[in-house]
Amino acid sequence: MMPKQMAAVLFSEEKTQKDVSRGQRKSMITSAAFSFAFNLLYALYHFAVGIMNMSLWFVAMGAVYWILATMRFSAVLCGRRNDNLASEDTEYFVMKLTGAFFVLLSCVLAAVIYISLSQNIAARHGEIIMITIAAYTFFKITRVIIRSVKQRKNSSPLLSVIRSISAAEAAVSVLTLQRSMLVSFGSMESDEILIMNILTGTAVWIFVFTLGFALTIKGIKKGSKASCPEVRTKYHFK
Numbered sequence: 226m227m228p229k230q231m232a233a234v235l236f237s238e239e240k241t242q243k244d245v246s247r248g249q250r251k252s253m254i255t256s257a258a259f260s261f262a263f264n265l266l267y268a269l270y271h272f273a274v275g276i277m278n279m280s281l282w283f284v285a286m287g288a289v290y291w292i293l294a295t296m297r298f299s300a301v302l303c304g305r306r307n308d309n310l311a312s313e314d315t316e317y318f319v320m321k322l323t324g325a326f327f328v329l330l331s332c333v334l335a336a337v338i339y340i341s342l343s344q345n346i347a348a349r350h351g352e353i354i355m356i357t358i359a360a361y362t363f364f365k366i367t368r369v370i371i372r373s374v375k376q377r378k379n380s381s382p383l384l385s386v387i388r389s390i391s392a393a394e395a396a397v398s399v400l401t402l403q404r405s406m407l408v409s410f411g412s413m414e415s416d417e418i419l420i421m422n423i424l425t426g427t428a429v430w431i432f433v434f435t436l437g438f439a440l441t442i443k444g445i446k447k448g449s450k451a452s453c454p455e456v457r458t459k460y461h462f463k
Contacts, residue, residue: 250304250381250383250384253304253372253376253383253384253387253388254300254301254304254305254383254387256387257297257300257301257304257387257390258297258301260297260390260391260394261294261297261298261301264290264291264293264294264297264394265290265291265294267290268287268288268289268290268291268293268294269287270287271283271284271286271287271290272284272287272291275287281340282337282340282341282344282346285333285336285337285340286337288333289330289333289334289337289397292326292329292330292333293330293390293393293394293397295326296323296326296327296386296390297387297390299319299322299323300319300323300383300386300387300390303315303316303319303383304383313382316381316382316383316386317382317444317447318444319382319383319386320382320383320385320386320440320441320443320444320447321440321441321444321445322444323386323389323390323437323440323444324437324438324439324440324441324442324443324444325437325441326437327389327393327433327434327436327437327438327440327441328434328437328438328441330393330433330437331430331433331434331437334397334429334430334433335430338400338422338426338427338429338430341404341422341426342419342422342423342426346404349405349408349409351409352409352410355405355406355409355410358402358405359402359406361398362395362398362399362402365391365394365395365398366395366399368391369388369391369392369395372388372391373388376388382443382444382447385440385443386440389436389440392432392436393432393433393436396429396432396433397429397433399425399429400425400426400429403421403422403425404422404425407421407422
């Protein structure tokens with residue numbers, strides 16, 4: 226193959242990869258925008274129910290979804306303002322900010338888990354509703370896994386942040402789903418249910434806290450490199 230032909234092929238492959246990255250970015254940001262609206266409405270619903278019924282658990286769950294909405298809003302805002310794939314500094318700042326929100330989210334989750342266990346709070350639903358909730362929860366888990374696999378070669382910090390937020394929301398959904406399923410269908414003893422809830426709650430808390438810690442560390446390390454003029458020149462950051 227002639228040098229000109231080889232250069233043309235390499236340029237075409239690079240252009241295709243950039244187009245794929247832009248397509249993934251646009252799709253993820255659009256999805257995050259819809260999820261932000263859903264999280265916000267769900268948070269307001271829990272706050273309203275909690276205030277009307279003087280329920281600390283509903284207020285705490287409202288705080289969970291409010292934090293998720295805030296994280297998604299910052300990601301969507303970053304994506305809308307920086308649509309050229311070159312704003313590494315801003316994206317790593319959002320990554321660090323999201324990591325801090327994750328740590329806050331883990332604290333609120335700890336309160337939710339404690340209230341649920343101490344007051345034995347769990348929503349009991351009918352069979353059809355439980356099947357619907359379970360199907361939607363597993364859909365969210367599957368979507369997170371598929372996106373992680375498809376975008377494994379996309380190193381965009383912003384997409385990593387959005388995937389992490391989706392993973393945390395899926396984990397919270399698993400926690401609430403398990404509690405509802407145990408009281409709706411379970412034939413286990415109360416002590417066994419308590420142990421299951423403690424184990425699941427602890428696993429979800431560790432998962433969310435680890436996500437936040439990892440994002441914060443990555444944002445600090447990579448962000449400092451992206452801000453370095455030598456690194457920006459090497460990787461063609463603008």
